[in-house]
Amino acid sequence: MLVAEDLRKSYGDNPALKGLSFSLRPGRILGFLGPNGAGKTTAIRILTTVLKPSAGGFSVNGIGHDDPTRIRKIIGVLPESQGLIEGMTGAETLTYFGRLYGQRASEARRRAAGLLREVGLENRANSLVSTYSRGMRQRLGIARALINEPALLFLDEPTLGLDPKGQRGLLLLLKDIARRHGTGIILCSHLLSEIEEVCDDVVILRSGGIVASGTVSEVLQNARHNNVQLRIPADFVERATETLGALPGVRQISRRGTGESLYRLDVELEDVAGRQAKADLRNGMLSALIEARIPILNYDAAGVSLQDVFLQLTDEEQVET
C-alpha cells in the first residue's frame, strides 16, 4: 500500500534524507526509529505531503506523490501535539471533524459514536476535552485521525507522557485497528521495547540513511548472528578495543560505560555466510581477548534487543575498524 523509492530531501546544502526506500503492506505496523536529527520528521512530512521530496517518490494505494490532494484523503495523522479543542466534548470533536470531511450531521454523529466506542471513550463521550487525561486525549486524537477511514495512519510518539498501563493500552488499540481495518500504521517512537512488541516492520535511520530495515524479527535475527556483547572492567577497555580492532572479522565496536568500573562492548562481526564461519569468528574474537589477558565478565550473543541494535547502529561514539 505504501511504496517509497529513493526519497531524498536537502535543506540548502544539508542532506536530511539520503535515499529512503521501503514499503508497507496493509494491516501492518512499521516503526520508524532513529536518534534526533536522523530524518524521521522529514520523512514523515514528505509521506504526509507536507513537504515535497527533492528527489525520489512514493505512492499510497497506487496514488503517486505528485497528487497530494488525493493522498491526503486516504491518510490519517496523529501529530505530536493533537490540536484538540478544549471547549468541545469528545463526541462534538469527532462530529465536527467528520463534518469537515463532508459527512452529513446525522452520519457524522453516528460515526463519532462508533469511533469513541472503538477507542474506549464511550463513557466519556459527553465530557469536555479539557477534563481528559493525556491517555484519553491520545485516544481521541487517534479516533480523529480515523475519521476518513484512512488506508494509512501516521503517529508521532503516540505514547509520550503516558503511564505504562496507558502506553500498553494504546499500543494494543493500534494493533487492533491495524488488524481489524487493514490500516497500515507508521509509528515514530523512541520507546524501543514497545516498538519491538507492537511493530511488524522496522526502519532504523541514521544521518538521513537507512541502517537497518525489514521485519522486526529479521532485524533482530541479523543482529543476533553478527553481534556480540561483552562486559569488561573499565581499566581494560582501551586494550580490548585495540585487540578487537586489529581482528579482520570485526567490523565495528561500540562501547558504553555501564557503571563506575564496568564497560559494555557491542561488537559487530563481518556478515560471513554459514553457521560454522560465524562461530569461528566469535571464537577467534574470544581467543584474541583471552590471549591479551583481558577479563571477560559477561558474554552474550543471543540476548540482543531492538534497543541494542538501535544503539549500536546509531551510536555516534562507535569505533569503526
Ligand SMILES: Nc1ncnc2c1ncn2[C@@H]1O[C@H](COP(=O)(O)OP(=O)(O)OP(=O)(O)O)[C@@H](O)[C@H]1O
Ligand atoms: N526546516 C529545516 N531547515 C533546515 N534544516 C532542517 C529543517 N528541518 C530539519 N532539518 C535538518 O534535517 C536533519 C533531519 O531532521 P529531522 O527533524 O527530520 O530529524 P528527526 O529524526 O525527526 O529528529 P528528532 O528525533 O529530533 O525529531 C537535521 O540535520 C535537521 O537539522
